[in-house]
Amino acid sequence: MKSPRISLEQWAAFKAVVDEGSFSRAAEALNKSQSSVSYAISKLNEQLPAPVLELSGRKAVLTEEGKVLYRRATELLQQALAAEHTASQLAKGIEPEVVIAVDGLMEPGQLIPVLDIFSQQFPMTRLRMLETQLSGTEEALLEKKADLIIGNQVPVGHIGVPLNVIRMIAVAHPQHPLFLSPPDAGINDFELRSWRQVVIRDSGHRRVQDAGWLGSEQRWTVSHFSTSLKVLKAGLAFGFLPYDWVKKELDAGTLKELPLSMGAERRLPMYLMMTASGDCVGPATSALAHLLRAHFKHSS
Numbered sequence: 439m440k441s442p443r444i445s446l447e448q449w450a451a452f453k454a455v456v457d458e459g460s461f462s463r464a465a466e467a468l469n470k471s472q473s474s475v476s477y478a479i480s481k482l483n484e485q486l487p488a489p490v491l492e493l494s495g496r497k498a499v500l501t502e503e504g505k506v507l508y509r510r511a512t513e514l515l516q517q518a519l520a521a522e523h524t525a526s527q528l529a530k531g532i533e534p535e536v537v538i539a540v541d542g543l544m545e546p547g548q549l550i551p552v553l554d555i556f557s558q559q560f561p562m563t564r565l566r567m568l569e570t571q572l573s574g575t576e577e578a579l580l581e582k583k584a585d586l587i588i589g590n591q592v593p594v595g596h597i598g599v600p601l602n603v604i605r606m607i608a609v610a611h612p613q614h615p616l617f618l619s620p621p622d623a624g625i626n627d628f629e630l631r632s633w634r635q636v637v638i639r640d641s642g643h644r645r646v647q648d649a650g651w652l653g654s655e656q657r658w659t660v661s662h663f664s665t666s667l668k669v670l671k672a673g674l675a676f677g678f679l680p681y682d683w684v685k686k687e688l689d690a691g692t693l694k695e696l697p698l699s700m701g702a703e704r705r706l707p708m709y710l711m712m713t714a715s716g717d718c719v720g721p722a723t724s725a726l727a728h729l730l731r732a733h734f735k736h737s738s
Contacts, residue, residue: 443485446518449511451478452490455498456508523562532563533585533720539568539578541589542638542663543604544708545682552733556726563722569662574641579711585723586730587711598709601734605681606704608696609688611673616696624699634658636666636675667693678704 454464455475465472479498483489490504500508540546546569553565570578575589579596592598608630610616616633619625634656641661658675660666663683669675670684671692681703687693710730712719719727 444482446515448478448482449514451475452482453508453511453515455479455491456500456504459497461498520562531720532560533722534562535564535566536560536586536720536722536726537566537568537584538586538726539570539575539584539588541575541708542569542571542641543590543606543680543706544588545663545680548682548737549730552726552729555729556722559725560722570641571638571661572640572642577642579713582713585713585720586727587713588708588730589711590706590708592709592711596711598711599731601708601710601730602737604706604708606678606706607681607684608676608678608698608703609670609684609693610676610696611670612691612694614673614676614694616676617694619697624697626699630676630698631655634675636660636669636677638663638666 451464451468451470451474454467455461458464458467461472461475461479465475468475479491483491486503486507488503489501490507491498492501493499540549546567556565568578568584570589575587576591576593578584579587579589580593588601589598590604614633616625616629619629636658637660639659639661656675658669660669663679666677666679667683667687670677670679671687676696684693688695710727712723712727714720714723
């Protein structure tokens, strides 16, 4: 690869002269002598096909070429500083990537405020989110596929910190035939069995797990609650979904809660778990765990 002829120091001098408006103020900002700044700009003009600065009296003025190169120089210097910051983070043991597995029961919009704060605190740490279902969430913990796990079951030998409680409710399109039953009587188990149900597929590979009411003979199985919503809104089935996933649709009237005679909802506690513990937990992982606990404690 060909080495650049112009150094970062020259680009920094160029940017400082433009930002500060004069060679003397640029020298003060860079903590250098004015002669060294003048020399850096002189060499820069020599090394480039066209000059980037021209003197107008005592003031340095950007040329047309200089205006374009000023933007590129700014980007270059920002990237150099970011590289140095990354090296500093790695030296402190800050992880280059944090992986979090989130059970599909939790509507992901609830996590966005937390992830926003996390990205500001650790801008150079990549975040990878695994969206899991049923035993796939437990599998992410036991097989150490993620650093943090949010799920509704804590395996034996592990510790889970309670975050919140998910309400599971039965819903369908307002025009679904199930709503033709007398509302006071409620819809019984036998009536539900007669209609198509949309259910979530287990994302685990080792131990396929079922959960909730699965009594309907006609079942459509999908991989994500967002797909379930599309099926339900089309009036093609009924289903049991987390309230947070269907709140907007219930408010808008595009879905309606089914009046079940056997009880309209289940409550599932959600826990935060870690694959590492103690001193083995990295700073970024620890910070994200703290932010999650604080967020749900505040919102509960």
